[in-house]
Amino acid sequence: MKNKYFLIPAVAFIISIFLYSCEKNAVQIIDVPVSGAQLKFFNFGVNAPVVNFFANETKVSAALSATGVESGTTGVAYGTVFPAINSYAVIAPGTYNFKGQRPSTATSDANLAISSLSTAVQDGKNYSLYLAGIYNSTSKTIESFIVEDALPPVDTSGGYVRFVHAISNANPLNLVLKNNVTGVETVVATNIAYKSASSFVKVPFGTYELYCRYPNSATNIISRNGTSAVSVLRANTYTFSIRGDITVTSATAANRPFIDNTPNR
Incomplete structure (x- = not known):
């Protein structure tokens, strides 16, 4: 089965043979395997608002935008996953502060990071990052954690x-x-x-x-x-x-x- 990967842009991010630059909110979809760290993002924090996920200051989950203006209503809502299909977002390996952050155009708490997790991700490995627990509406925070997805070899017998x-x-x-x-x-x-x-x-x-x-x-x-x-x-x-x-x-x-x-x- 051919996997799809979401290629995430950032300054000086060089993934395999691809050298590219584009606006901050863009997400490219490619149909070939690439090098880099591959991530899925889960908003499973009870009562958590819609967020976008960031690696440092670069957005790694977003709807495509023709204007570069972020939508205040689209993002990763509670109970949803990005990317939603059987694929991963791809970033360069390294240590990042992964944040679940409110959209810049949200009517309340715009750009507020409700979660923060500093961790390293490695080339060629897959990960899932979760917002989890119960949203604290006073401190406006939610817990997060990351697990490695040690995918087994493709096996057609099961x-x-x-x-x-x-x-x-x-x-x-x-x-x-x-x-x-x-x-x-x-x-x-x-x-x-x-x-x-x-x-x-x-x-x-x-x-x-x-x-x-x-x-x-x-x-x-x-x-x-x-x-x-x-x-x-x-x-x-x-x-x-x-x-x-x-x-x-x-x-x-x-x-x-x-x-x-x-x-x-």
Whole structure:
């Protein structure tokens, strides 16, 4: 499968054989593998406002702009991911201050960074950066963390899945996949704590219900089943992340505990 990558411009960013310059808010999409560090950005901070993600002072998530003027309504909203498709944004390797920042044209808190995380990213590696926890409306801050996406080799005999825990008020959890046809349950991640990720594990391709359970318990704490069951396709790789507030019991509230399915490749 051919991956798409979003190439992010910045001063003196030289990616592979590409030398380019363009306006700060532009995002280029290319269809060939490139060198650099590759990132996905998740706004999974409960009650967090729309943000754009920055590496130092360079925007790395944005809608394309014909005028160079940033939109105050577009960006990465709660529960969404950039890039949304099975691709990554690409930047030069190095140490960055990654920020979740309010749009410059937002009607409130314009340009305010609600999260900040200083970390190094390496050439040829993939990463996922999460806003997580519960937004503090007084300090106007949210937690963030980053995990490496150690993608397995493409394997046409099955698919690969992993589990990321992004609910700040939930204890460590297991992730269980239940095959919709056979009914067989497989524990694919064990005792994963907040701000942590499991390794990718291979599972047969098929349709699965997803359940989060506390270790040594058969009780489903978070479920994704019925019409929201997920398909695992051969040769594909998926991250199942949890977000929300574990104390919410409503089945429809936006901040309820939820299992997200994001294809990595």
